[in-house]
Amino acid sequence: MSILLTNISKNFGRFAALHNVSLEIPEGELVALLGPSGCGKTTLLRIIAGLDQPDSGRVNLNGEDKTDQHVSDRGIGFVFQHYALFRHMTVFDNVAFGLRVKPKNLRPSEADISKKVHTLLDLVQLDWLHDRFPDQLSGGQRQRIALARALAVEPNVLLLDEPFGALDASVRKDLRQWLRHLHHDLNVTSIFVTHDQEEAMEVASRIVVLNQGNIEQQGSPSDIYDHPANAFVSRFIGQTNIFDLQQEDSFWLKNSGLPVPQQTSKVAHVRPHDIELSKILTEGSAQAVLKDWQHLGALIRIELLKQEPNGSFTTIYAEMPNEQFKQLQVNNGDTVSVRIRNAHWFH
Amino acid sequence: MRQSNIMPGFRPALGYTLLYLGLVVLIPLSTLVFKSFQLSWDDYVKVITHARVVAAFRVSFSTALGAAVIASFFGFIIAWVLVRYPFPGKKFIDALIDLPFALPTAVAGIVLATIYQPSGFVGKLVLELTGVQIAYKPLGIVVALIFISIPFVVRTVEPVLQEFDATMEEAASSLGATRLQVFVQVIFPNIFPALLTGFALAFARGVGEYGSVIFIAGNLPYVSEILPLMIITRLEQYDIPGATAIALTMLIISFLLLLTINLLQMWVRKRSGQL
Amino acid sequence: MNALSHPAAKQRYALTDPFWVRWGLITTALLFIAMFLCLPLGIVLIEAFSKGWQAYNAALMQPDTLSALRLTMLTAAVTVPLNTVFGVAAAWAITRFEFPGKSLLTTLIDLPFSVSPVISGLIFVLMFGAQGWFGEWLIAHDIKIIFAVPGIILATLFITFPFVARELIPLMQEMGSEEEEAALSLGATGWQMFSQITLPNIKWALLYGVLLCNARAMGEFGAVSVVSGHIRGLTNTLPLHVEVSYNEYDFVAAFASASILAGLAIVTLILKSLLEWKQGKH
Numbered sequence: 019m020s021i022l023l024t025n026i027s028k029n030f031g032r033f034a035a036l037h038n039v040s041l042e043i044p045e046g047e048l049v050a051l052l053g054p055s056g057c058g059k060t061t062l063l064r065i066i067a068g069l070d071q072p073d074s075g076r077v078n079l080n081g082e083d084k085t086d087q088h089v090s091d092r093g094i095g096f097v098f099q100h101y102a103l104f105r106h107m108t109v110f111d112n113v114a115f116g117l118r119v120k121p122k123n124l125r126p127s128e129a130d131i132s133k134k135v136h137t138l139l140d141l142v143q144l145d146w147l148h149d150r151f152p153d154q155l156s157g158g159q160r161q162r163i164a165l166a167r168a169l170a171v172e173p174n175v176l177l178l179d180e181p182f183g184a185l186d187a188s189v190r191k192d193l194r195q196w197l198r199h200l201h202h203d204l205n206v207t208s209i210f211v212t213h214d215q216e217e218a219m220e221v222a223s224r225i226v227v228l229n230q231g232n233i234e235q236q237g238s239p240s241d242i243y244d245h246p247a248n249a250f251v252s253r254f255i256g257q258t259n260i261f262d263l264q265q266e267d268s269f270w271l272k273n274s275g276l277p278v279p280q281q282t283s284k285v286a287h288v289r290p291h292d293i294e295l296s297k298i299l300t301e302g303s304a305q306a307v308l309k310d311w312q313h314l315g316a317l318i319r320i321e322l323l324k325q326e327p328n329g330s331f332t333t334i335y336a337e338m339p340n341e342q343f344k345q346l347q348v349n350n351g352d353t354v355s356v357r358i359r360n361a362h363w364f365h
Numbered sequence: 366m367r368q369s370n371i372m373p374g375f376r377p378a379l380g381y382t383l384l385y386l387g388l389v390v391l392i393p394l395s396t397l398v399f400k401s402f403q404l405s406w407d408d409y410v411k412v413i414t415h416a417r418v419v420a421a422f423r424v425s426f427s428t429a430l431g432a433a434v435i436a437s438f439f440g441f442i443i444a445w446v447l448v449r450y451p452f453p454g455k456k457f458i459d460a461l462i463d464l465p466f467a468l469p470t471a472v473a474g475i476v477l478a479t480i481y482q483p484s485g486f487v488g489k490l491v492l493e494l495t496g497v498q499i500a501y502k503p504l505g506i507v508v509a510l511i512f513i514s515i516p517f518v519v520r521t522v523e524p525v526l527q528e529f530d531a532t533m534e535e536a537a538s539s540l541g542a543t544r545l546q547v548f549v550q551v552i553f554p555n556i557f558p559a560l561l562t563g564f565a566l567a568f569a570r571g572v573g574e575y576g577s578v579i580f581i582a583g584n585l586p587y588v589s590e591i592l593p594l595m596i597i598t599r600l601e602q603y604d605i606p607g608a609t610a611i612a613l614t615m616l617i618i619s620f621l622l623l624l625t626i627n628l629l630q631m632w633v634r635k636r637s638g639q640l
Numbered sequence: 641m642n643a644l645s646h647p648a649a650k651q652r653y654a655l656t657d658p659f660w661v662r663w664g665l666i667t668t669a670l671l672f673i674a675m676f677l678c679l680p681l682g683i684v685l686i687e688a689f690s691k692g693w694q695a696y697n698a699a700l701m702q703p704d705t706l707s708a709l710r711l712t713m714l715t716a717a718v719t720v721p722l723n724t725v726f727g728v729a730a731a732w733a734i735t736r737f738e739f740p741g742k743s744l745l746t747t748l749i750d751l752p753f754s755v756s757p758v759i760s761g762l763i764f765v766l767m768f769g770a771q772g773w774f775g776e777w778l779i780a781h782d783i784k785i786i787f788a789v790p791g792i793i794l795a796t797l798f799i800t801f802p803f804v805a806r807e808l809i810p811l812m813q814e815m816g817s818e819e820e821e822a823a824l825s826l827g828a829t830g831w832q833m834f835s836q837i838t839l840p841n842i843k844w845a846l847l848y849g850v851l852l853c854n855a856r857a858m859g860e861f862g863a864v865s866v867v868s869g870h871i872r873g874l875t876n877t878l879p880l881h882v883e884v885s886y887n888e889y890d891f892v893a894a895f896a897s898a899s900i901l902a903g904l905a906i907v908t909l910i911l912k913s914l915l916e917w918k919q920g921k922h
Contacts, residue, residue: 089654096539102532106554116540373830378733396766446669460913467905469859471879472898476680573756576861593758
C-alpha cells in the first residue's frame, strides 16, 4: 500500500515539530525516517499511525484519506520503541490480542487464532516462548514478539519507532539483517524511525532525512551518500571534512588538486576516503602533519593536522585500506602531501 | 553483609529499634494473648457466641465490607480522574483526598452525625426523597466508613495509574481495540492488584474504626452496635476477660482476612506475570 | 529526546476519552468529593459559629477546653520526638544493613496500623489497669497510669509508632548508600556522614513523617478514649473533649473544639502538599 502525506504540520505549543511535510512512499518499500533527536521523525510516524493528529495536512493510505480515522481503524501495525507488550498477558495472548478484539462477525475462531499465532511465532522464531510473560523475555525477544503482535492483524503498513534503539549492539546487528529479510519475505510497506545513519543505510531501501521538522532529502541509500542534497545531509550521513573558502582554505585546496570554484561563499565537504596521502613533498603541494592513526578493522583512520595561515591547526580525517597504509610507511609526526579526489560543494 | 562492613551504627540502631519496638508494641500486644489464656475455652466460647457479640461481629464486618466496596468503586473513579483528566482545581482536590487521614476521627464522627441525622442537611433530604434514614442505622456506619476508606483506595491506585505505561494503551488501540476493550483488557488488569490492596486497607481499617462511627451509628444493640464499642462496653463493666476475648477474636479474624487478600493478590499478580 | 517528551505532547491524542465519558467521570468524582469531604469540613465551621463569635470564643475559653488543648499538645510533644528518633534508627538499621529477620522486623513496625484503636487502648489497660499485669504493684506504689496522663501518652505512642519509620524506609532504600560510602571514604566520621549527607537527603521525608505522626497524635480518639477515663480538666484530650461536649448536647463547645482540630487537619494538608512539592522538586 502506498502512503501519501500532503502538507503535514504539527506544533507542540510554540515548538514546530513538523513544518509542511509532504512525502510519497510507494508500495512495498522499507523506508527509514532518519534524523537527529527532535527532528520530528517520531511525530511523523505517529501521525501516519493515527496516534497523533496533525494540525494541518492530510494522511492518505492506499488512495484513501485516513486523516480523521482513529488509530484502531487504520489497519496499521505499530511497533513501539519500548515494545509496549501487555505485561499481564502471555506471549501468545499478546500476539492474539489484535484478533480477539475484532468485532464478533469478523473475529476468527479460537482454533484459527491459535493457528495464526503459532505461525507468526514461528516466523519470529520464538514459538517456544508462547506461554511466557513479557517480563521473562530478553530485549531482542520482546522486540520480535512486538513485531509478531503487530503483524497478526495483517496490517497494510508496518510502522516501527526506533526498533533497535533499546537493544545491545550485538543483538541490534542481528535484528537489522533479520528485519530486512523479513520485509523481503512479507513485502509489506514499512517505515521505521532511527537516528542512526548506519542503521538506515544497512536496512532501508529508501531513506528520508528529516531535520527540524523539514524533509532535507529522500532517496536510496547510495543516492543520499553519494549525492547529498545539502550540507546538513552530507554532515549527517557518514564522516565529512569541511573546508571553508572564506577561511582561506582555497589556496590549500587548489594545491590538493581539487578544482575550486570562484565564489568564496562556498564550503567543500570531503569524505575521508576521498583523501589520498603521499610521502613525496613537492613545491606547491598541499601539506599536513600526521598526528595519529587508528585501526578500524579493514580501514585505517588517519588524523592529520593542517596548519592555518593564522598559525592554528585544524584536524582532517582520512581513511584508507590497511594495505595501502602499510605501503605508505609513514609515522606519527611525518609531514605528508594531501590529494583530494572529490568534494561536494555547498553554500 | 555487603554494606555492613563500613557503615557505622549497626548495633546501636538495631538495638534501639528492637528495644523500643519491644517496649511500645510487642510487650503490650502480647498481654492480649496472655490475658486470654486466663479464660477457659468454654468461657471464651460463651463470650464470643453471645448473641449480641455475634450481631456486633456481623455489623462490623458487613458494614466495613460494604464501605470498602463502595469506596473502591468511587476511589477508582477519583484516582482515574485525578491522573487522566485536566480540570480546574485539581491540585486542591488532590490535597483534599487526604482529609480523612488528617481529620481526627472524633471530629469526623460528630460532623457526619450532624449531616446525616434525620434533621441534618443531607439526612433530611434523603429521608424526604427516599424514606431512608441514614444515621443511627447500619447505613450510617457505612457512610462513616466510606469517608474513612476513600484515601486508602485513591492513594494506592493513583501512583499505579500514574506509572501505567500509556504506550500499552496505544499498542492496544493500534491493534484495533475499542476504548472499552482497552480499558477492560489492558488497563484494568494492570491496576487491579493495586485496587485490591486499597480495598484490603480500607476494609481492615473499617473493621477497627471507632471514633468516626460511634456518633452516627446509634449504637443499638443487635442492630448498629460495632465490635470496638462492645469491647469498650465490656471494659466499662469491668469485664476485662470478655473485652480481651472479643478483641483477640477480632484481631485474629482481621489478620486471617488480610492474609487471604494477600494470597489472592499474589495469585492475581502471578497469573498476570507481575512476579 | 523525542518529540513526545515535550510537555504539550503528553496529552496522547489516540487515548482521549469521549467528551461525555470524561465529564461524566469528573462530575461523579467531584460530586462525591463535595458530598463526603467538602461538606463535612464546611459543617464544622458552620456549627462552631452557629451561635455567633462570642459563643464560639466563650466555648474555647472554658477552662476544660483549655486544659484539654494543653494535654493534647503535651501528648504530641512527648510522643512525636520519641517516635521520630525511633523512626530514624529503625530506617537506618533496616536500609543500611543486612541481617536475619529483617522483613519480619519491617512487618512488625507496621503492626500498630492494623490494630483497632480500641484494642490499642485495651492492651495498656491489660498491662497497667487495676486487674492488669502491673496493677497491684502500681496501686501499692500509688502510681497511676491508666485513667491518667501516662496512659494517654503510652496509647498515643503505640498508635503513632510506625509513621516516621514508614516514610523513611522506602526513601532510604531507594537512595542507596553510595553517597554515605563516599563520605566515609573521604574521611568523614559516622556523625559527620549522618548530619551532612544522610540528614539533608531525607529531611523532607522526615518532616513529612513527623507531620503525619503529629496529626495523628493530636487527633487520636479511640485508643485514648479507652485509657483516659474522661476526667474533665485532667485526662480529657481535645478529641475526647469534643465527644464529651457533644454527648452533653453542648454543640457549640463540641464544634468549637472540633474546629481547632479541623484547623490542625487543614494546616497538615497544606504542609503535606508543600512537602510533596518540595520532595518532587528534589
